C-alpha cells in the first residue's frame with residue numbers, strides 16, 4: 001500500500017532526533033536554525049539521485065540508497081577537508097514504494113548520518129508522478145585556513161589518489177550483468193558500487209595537516225575529475241598506470257580482460273575517493289601519514305606547466321589517447 005504525505009511526515013518526526021549540539025531548531029518549523037562553531041567556515045553542498053538515471057531499485061535496496069545518498073553529499077564535504085554537521089533530505093517518493101521501503105530508507109539515512117557525526121536537521125517530502133528521487137543537502141564546517149579548494153595545484157606537485165578507484169565501475173558492470181550467482185571477490189566489487197564510503201576522515205586528516213594544495217572527490221571518474229582539478233588550477237598533469245592503486249579484484253579483471261579495462265577504471269566514476277595534489281615540500285609529511293595508516297593513498301603522477309591537459313601513460317610507458325571529456329579511446 002502506498003503511503004500518504006501525512007503518514008510520511010509523522011514517520012520522519014519519529015525517526016529523526018530534535019536535539020543536537022549546534023542545532024538551535026530542528027525538524028518541525030519552517031527552517032532549521034544552526035549555530036556555526038567559532039573560527040570555522042560553513043560548507044554547503046547538494047546532490048540528487050534519480051531512479052533510472054543514478055540507480056535502479058532492482059539492484060539497490062532502500063538501505064543501500066540511504067547510505068549512498070548520504071555518501072555522495074558527504075564526499076563533497078570530505079573533498080574540502082571539512083567535517084559533516086547537518087543534512088537536509090528531500091524525498092520525492094512515488095506510489096510504487098510502500099511504508100516499509102520508506103521506513104527502511106529513513107532509518108538507514110539516520111544511521112548513516114550518525115556514523116559521520118551528522119544530524120538530519122530538516123527536509124521535504126513530495127509525491128512524484130514518475131521517478132523516485134532523493135536530494136541531500138549536506139552542511140559541514142572547516143577550520144578557517146584549512147579549507148582545500150580544487151584550484152590550488154601548482155606545477156611540480158605530486159598527484160595522489162585515495163583507496164582503489166575503478167572498483168565501483170567494475171562492480172556496477174557485474175551488477176548489471178544480473179547473473180544468478182556471483183563469487184565472493186565479485187561481491188566485494190559490487191559492494192563498492194552499492195555502498196561507497198565517503199572519505200571524511202582521510203579528507204580531514206589531510207586538511208588538518210595542511211598537506212594538499214588542491215583536492216576533489218571522484219564522482220565521475222579519475223580522468224574527468226582530475227581534469228576538472230587541473231582546469232581549475234591552470235596546470236597540466238601526467239599520470240602513469242604503472243603505480244596505479246588497483247584492488248586485487250580489479251587487478252584480476254585487468255589480467256583476464258586485458259588493458260581495455262583501464263578505460264572503465266579511469267572513466268567509470270562513483271568511487272567517491274579523493275584526488276589531491278601535494279607540493280614537493282609536503283610529500284614526506286604525507287608519506288608519514290600513509291605509513292602510520294591515517295590515510296590510504298598512492299602517488300599516481302605529477303603536475304606541470306600547462307592549461308589543464310592530462311596525459312596518461314600505460315604500464316609500458318606508452319601514452320594513451322584521451323578524448324575531450326577525459327574518456328580513454330579504446331583501440332578494440
Ligand SMILES: [Mg+2]
Pocket residue numbers: 075076079216217219
Ligand atoms: Mg565533488
